[in-house]
Amino acid sequence: MLVRVVGAGVCHTDLIVRDQLYPTPLPAVLGHEGAGVVEEVGADVSSVDPGDHVVLSFDSDGTCPSCRDGHPAFCADFFAHNFGGARPEDGSSPISQEGDEISGRFFGQSSFATHAVATDRNVVPVEKDVPLEALGPLGCGIQTGAGGVINSLSPDPGSSIAIFGAGSVGLSAVMAAELTGCTEIVSVDLVDGRLESAREFGATETVNPDDADDVVGAVRELTGGVDYALETTGVPDVAEQATDVLTQRGTLGIVGAPALGTRASYDVNDLILNGRSITGIVEGDADPQGFIPDLIELYRDGKFPFDELITYYDFEEIERAVEDSENGDTIKPVLRIGDA
Numbered sequence: 001m002l003v004r005v006v007g008a009g010v011c012h013t014d015l016i017v018r019d020q021l022y023p024t025p026l027p028a029v030l031g032h033e034g035a036g037v038v039e040e041v042g043a044d045v046s047s048v049d050p051g052d053h054v055v056l057s058f059d060s061d062g063t064c065p066s067c068r069d070g071h072p073a074f075c076a077d078f079f080a081h082n083f084g085g086a087r088p089e090d091g092s093s094p095i096s097q098e099g100d101e102i103s104g105r106f107f108g109q110s111s112f113a114t115h116a117v118a119t120d121r122n123v124v125p126v127e128k129d130v131p132l133e134a135l136g137p138l139g140c141g142i143q144t145g146a147g148g149v150i151n152s153l154s155p156d157p158g159s160s161i162a163i164f165g166a167g168s169v170g171l172s173a174v175m176a177a178e179l180t181g182c183t184e185i186v187s188v189d190l191v192d193g194r195l196e197s198a199r200e201f202g203a204t205e206t207v208n209p210d211d212a213d214d215v216v217g218a219v220r221e222l223t224g225g226v227d228y229a230l231e232t233t234g235v236p237d238v239a240e241q242a243t244d245v246l247t248q249r250g251t252l253g254i255v256g257a258p259a260l261g262t263r264a265s266y267d268v269n270d271l272i273l274n275g276r277s278i279t280g281i282v283e284g285d286a287d288p289q290g291f292i293p294d295l296i297e298l299y300r301d302g303k304f305p306f307d308e309l310i311t312y313y314d315f316e317e318i319e320r321a322v323e324d325s326e327n328g329d330t331i332k333p334v335l336r337i338g339d340a
């Protein structure tokens with residue numbers, strides 16, 4: 001289908017591809033948090049009609065065991081469908097520059113554009129009474145943080161959790177931790193302003209590693225060790241700290257992606273003797289078709305104010321939007337691309 005893009009969020013994954021930590025061939029049209037209005041549909045499209053409002057999310061093949069089990073974020077063909085820069089079916093791209101095809105269909109969309117080509121698998125129809133321009137980040141960053149807590153870690157009420165990084169993923173995770181009834185929520189970040197935001201969204205404690213000699217000791221002193229931890233920064237040293245703050249039978253979820261090939265280490269006996277678990281999480285292990293409407297429902301009820309993370313930019317200001325997110329001034333930039 002052809003989708004006229006109204007808004008598109010800027011996500012860390014766009015930047016690691018720009019920097020070629022992930023090998024999508026360049027030049028490419030990036031952008032993978034689009035929201036827009038369906039303009040045209042092909043003969044085999046069944047989920048939407050022209051005029052429908054949609055959120056664009058990640059793509060998957062729909063046929064592998066993970067997809068069939070309802071876990072499309074762990075699609076066996078995830079890389080080709082989201083980072084390949086082309087239609088996995090025939091290697092073609094819907095985008096060309098001066099007659100030569102360039103990488104498109106990034107995350108099944110390439111939504112830093114006025115129009116995106118997407119499929120039934122990666123568009124989610126949404127109601128028209130919610131602000132469409134705000135919804136794009138639900139397709140990746142917000143879904144990643146909220147789903148990492150709700151779907152993957154799935155804490156029991158009364159649990160403790162430490163969330164490393166207070167960007168859009170980490171703060172969405174803080175909101176989700178409060179929603180699931182965690183009573184001790186520790187946010188760890190180097191930017192004091194972000195820690196203040198974390199407190200507004202439900203963090204009960206904050207730690208700035210610049211102020212603490214020993215981050216692990218500081219978190220353990222506050223909590224006695226946490227039941228859950230979520231690592232959103234993609235920094236291997238932080239992943240190690242996030243392992244060390246766990247209490248007995250605690251679980252760490254890792255969502256922050258470093259360069260391909262990056263390794264982190266842990267004390268094997270600490271893992272064994274404490275019964276700790278470490279789990280990797282893509283896209284919050286969400287099935288966007290169900291999870292994004294659920295998040296919108298929580299937003300409507302005032303329980304998931306993800307729109308407060310957003311700062312809007314005109315499409316022409318894309319470079320400034322990226323700079324502001326890289327230097328920490330903006331938590332979630334969203335580009336205004338077309339009229340709703």
Ligand SMILES: [Zn+2]
Binds near residue numbers: 065
């Ligand atoms: Zn699959």
Ligand SMILES: [Zn+2]
Binds near residue numbers: 011013032140141
């Ligand atoms: Zn993303």
